[in-house]
Amino acid sequence: xxxxxxxxxxxxxxxxxxxxxxxxxxxxxxxxxxxxxxxxxxxxxxxxxxxxxxxxxxxxxxxxxxxxxxxxxxxxxxxxxxxxxxxxxxxxxxxxxxxxxxxxxxxxxxxxxxxxxxxxxxxxxxxxxxxxxxxxxxxxxxxxxxxxxxxxxxxxxxxxxxxxxxxxxxxxxxxxxxxxxxxxxxxxxxxxxxxxxxxxxxxxxxxxxxxxxxxxxxxxxxxxxxxxxxxxxxxxxxxxxxxxxxxxxxxxxxxxxxxxxxxxxxxxxxxxxxxxxxxxxxxxxxxxxxxxxxxxxxxxxxxxxxxxxxxxxxxxxxxxxxxxxxxxxxxxxxxxxxxxxxxxxxxxxxxxxxxxxxxxxxxxxxxxxxxxxxxxxxxxxxxxxxx
Amino acid sequence: xxxxxxxxxxxxxxxxxxxxxxxxxxxxxxxxxxxxxxxxxxxxxxxxxxxxxxxxxxxxxxxxxxxxxxxxxxxxxxxxxxxxxxxxxxxxxxxxxxxxxxxxxxxxxxxxxxxxxxxxxxxxxxxxxxxxxxxxxxxxxxxxxxxxxxxxxxxxxxxxxxxxxxxxxxxxxxxxxxxxxxxxxxxxxxxxxxxxxxxxxxxxxxxxxxxxxxxxxxxxxxxx
Ligand SMILES: Nc1ncnc2c1ncn2[C@@H]1O[C@H](COP(=O)(O)OP(=O)(O)O)[C@@H](O)[C@H]1O
Ligand SMILES: [Mg+2]
Numbered sequence: 001x002x003x004x005x006x007x008x009x010x011x012x013x014x015x016x017x018x019x020x021x022x023x024x025x026x027x028x029x030x031x032x033x034x035x036x037x038x039x040x041x042x043x044x045x046x047x048x049x050x051x052x053x054x055x056x057x058x059x060x061x062x063x064x065x066x067x068x069x070x071x072x073x074x075x076x077x078x079x080x081x082x083x084x085x086x087x088x089x090x091x092x093x094x095x096x097x098x099x100x101x102x103x104x105x106x107x108x109x110x111x112x113x114x115x116x117x118x119x120x121x122x123x124x125x126x127x128x129x130x131x132x133x134x135x136x137x138x139x140x141x142x143x144x145x146x147x148x149x150x151x152x153x154x155x156x157x158x159x160x161x162x163x164x165x166x167x168x169x170x171x172x173x174x175x176x177x178x179x180x181x182x183x184x185x186x187x188x189x190x191x192x193x194x195x196x197x198x199x200x201x202x203x204x205x206x207x208x209x210x211x212x213x214x215x216x217x218x219x220x221x222x223x224x225x226x227x228x229x230x231x232x233x234x235x236x237x238x239x240x241x242x243x244x245x246x247x248x249x250x251x252x253x254x255x256x257x258x259x260x261x262x263x264x265x266x267x268x269x270x271x272x273x274x275x276x277x278x279x280x281x282x283x284x285x286x287x288x289x290x291x292x293x294x295x296x297x298x299x300x301x302x303x304x305x306x307x308x309x310x311x312x313x314x315x316x317x318x319x320x321x322x323x324x325x326x327x328x329x330x331x332x333x334x335x336x337x338x339x340x341x342x343x344x345x346x347x348x349x350x351x352x353x354x355x356x357x358x359x360x361x362x363x364x365x366x367x368x369x370x371x372x373x374x375x376x377x378x379x380x381x382x383x384x385x386x387x
Numbered sequence: 388x389x390x391x392x393x394x395x396x397x398x399x400x401x402x403x404x405x406x407x408x409x410x411x412x413x414x415x416x417x418x419x420x421x422x423x424x425x426x427x428x429x430x431x432x433x434x435x436x437x438x439x440x441x442x443x444x445x446x447x448x449x450x451x452x453x454x455x456x457x458x459x460x461x462x463x464x465x466x467x468x469x470x471x472x473x474x475x476x477x478x479x480x481x482x483x484x485x486x487x488x489x490x491x492x493x494x495x496x497x498x499x500x501x502x503x504x505x506x507x508x509x510x511x512x513x514x515x516x517x518x519x520x521x522x523x524x525x526x527x528x529x530x531x532x533x534x535x536x537x538x539x540x541x542x543x544x545x546x547x548x549x550x551x552x553x554x555x556x557x558x559x560x561x562x563x564x565x566x567x568x569x570x571x572x573x574x575x576x577x578x579x580x581x582x583x584x585x586x587x588x589x590x591x592x593x594x595x596x597x598x599x600x601x602x603x604x605x606x607x608x609x610x611x
Contacts, residue, residue: 001500009488289484292445293545294473294501296466380445384480 002295002303010279011311018311021275024268025315025360026322031264033323033356035257037346039250042335045344046246049184050238051129053085053215057208057225060232064245064337065099065206074231078208083221085213087123092210095121098196099206101340102167104156113341114334115152116188117167119196127209131185136161136176139191144199146191147176151343155332159189168199184242187332187342209238245337252336265363268315272367276308280375287375288383301376308368309361316360323356324348390457392552392585393419393442398451400437411437413608415451424579424586426599433605435589439555442587443476444468456552473501477546479556483538485530491517491541492526498549516544520574536567543574547584554578556588560595572598 011018050056057078058068075096087093098119103112118124125131125138139145148159153174158165164173172191180186197203212218222235236244280287287300326346335342400412411434419425427435440446441453444460453460455475463471477498485494495516499509517523520540530538539559546554556575560568576598578584588599596602604611 003489003493003497003500005493006486006488013488285482285484286486289480289486290497291469292443292472292476292478293498294469294471294476296469381440384440384445384484 002290002299004306007303007307007310010283011307011314014279017275017278018314021268021272021311022315022318024271025312025363026319028261028264028268028363029316029319029356029360030322032257032261032359033320033348033352034326034346035253035261036352036355037323037326037348038257038331039246039253040349040352041344041347042253042342043243043246043250044347045182045342046184046242046335047239048130048182049180050240050242051127051211052237052239053212054127054209054238055212055218055221055235056238056241057233057235058206058241060226060234062234065097066101068099068206070096070205070208070233072204074233075205075208077228077231078225078233079210081210081221081225083212083214083217085211087126091123093123093127094208094210095123095127096193096205097121097124097207097209098193098200098202098204100168100196100200100202104159104165104167107155107157107159110157113156115156116340117146117196118188118190119193120190121193124190124209127211128180128185130183131178131180133176134179136174138176140175141192142195143192144170144172144195145175146172146189147178148174148190149178149180149186149188151186151330151332152189153177155341155343165189168196170199182343182345184245184342187340245335247337249336261359265359269363269367272308272312272364273370275311276304276368276371277374279307280304280371283375284378284383284386287378288380288386291378291380292384297376301372304372304375305365305368308372309364312360312364312367313357315364316357319360320353320356391418392421392423392456393417393587394452394454395438395442396452396454398438398441398448398453400434400441400446401449411608412441412448415608415610417603417610419585419587422579422583422585423601424576424599425588426596426602427587427589427605428591428593428596428602429605431591434608435605436557438605439557439587439589442553443478443555444472470501473498473549475552477549477551477554479539479542479546479554479559481558481561483530483535483542485538485541485545487530489529490526491522491528491530491533491544494530494541495544495548498545502549512548513544516548517541519547519578520544534567535563536570539563539567539571540574543571543578547578547582552585554584554586556586558589558591560590560592565594568592568595 062068079094084092084094100117101114102117104115139147152159159174161174161177164171225231225233225235327348330345332341332343395415395417398415402409429435441448492513495513496509520543522540560571572595575586579586590596
């Protein structure tokens, strides 16, 4: 076999062409990885919103809380389910909530965006172990007080601690800040459910959430509720419910990103191909000499293919390194599954690293294969006559 | 008389450009005994390189037979021919043809990478070959750090490191000054007399040809 050092040193010796090719591949890998990190971040944020032993009930066939309607009598039937855990005060660890979308203005650029308002009960916080009140205090019953998720507090006018925001024909005062550890609740406003139902003139709930005393009892509970003719409801594990909410947006981002990446990749492949054809042309006499020494066509092919793949690998590593810096970036965009703003981090996983590196190496392979074949097909006598 | 190591029997070679036949070698016959040192002279374009390439198995005759150590090399497949070359042929070129990115040591080691020798055994062979050409102290140098004469000595070490049946040199001193030419020629003479290598050398230089035992002339594709 032609020594790997021959390949590596040729890459190093042709600094400028190698660097340009590496840069091209790294840009593509950066875009590819960034998009995967974005859809993963979106999904993970929503998955983290749900707890393993919580269940959520919404109206049958309504994909999210936005479309869901649950009358009071149905809610009361569900509340009596024996599988529900007991809270510290001896009552069921159960909450009825309403979920309303309102339009607020961005604090910085004045842009409009949809924000989730959740009418909650005194059990809501206990049911969400990932959410804690980090500043101020809880809203008081019977008042127009709300607490704001920290992403909302930062980004929307009137939502900071002590500020006042108007919706539902009322002014609401923000008395506390909720930190939900980067999950979806960071992008919500919470207030007393009775006040919210009043303000929005809604006599019905959007969802019911409760803790299961024993998570394994979920299936039995779900089957009983869903089979009950009085209850046109659907029961889901909270984690699955939120994971489902990321499906179309994360899927769309992935598909769009993949299409863009492939278009960019074509350009990078052409770049790699030009580089490798030039390398083959410049080293024609070396190729002839190696063949004259007894190296086979296959070993010539392998050496040039390896060269293309190593260049691409270097580009892949560079692209991933650049993408890794995005992990510190938090962005906010509309989740089309719920039509509301959601803040999340780009998230790098080992799977993304692996896929991005593989993507790079495949680019190198595709770009390198024709030049490598050409190198291996050259006639020795012609190669040796080249200057 | 011992069996000759090289037998060229009625070999002709033509190149074809488009449909035009360019005859290069006409009905060449030649026998070279083992441990011989033959110089091939002739004007440029007379077919010397072509004949050498045929003997090296990197080109095919249009007609005739080429036997090296009793083997008809025209009958070998492309892959077998590559393997055969690595075992039987050492080549020296006018412009040395060293790999610029490899050190002297690594260049000489190249042919041994095609053998089953261990790294340690390869090291021993490479060091021996480089000390025969007097460059044991330049093993870590890259070709650009060597003079033309030194580069050609590395190329000679590369040609003999795998102990080939035949050493083929195509104008090995064509690009060298007088002093380097003398060095290279004494080195080839020593390989022939001391190590019994069979050498076929193409040259323009009568001075270089003096080192050989037999001098043959090629003119317009005919051997005299
Ligand atoms: N691959 C080739 N295609 C066409 N013509 C060739 C080729 N190789 C050599 N020739 C021709 O064959 C003749 C002999 O070439 P060569 O063997 O290199 O001569 P020498 O080594 O004696 O100078 C020249 O006329 C050359 O142009
Ligand atoms: Mg010639």
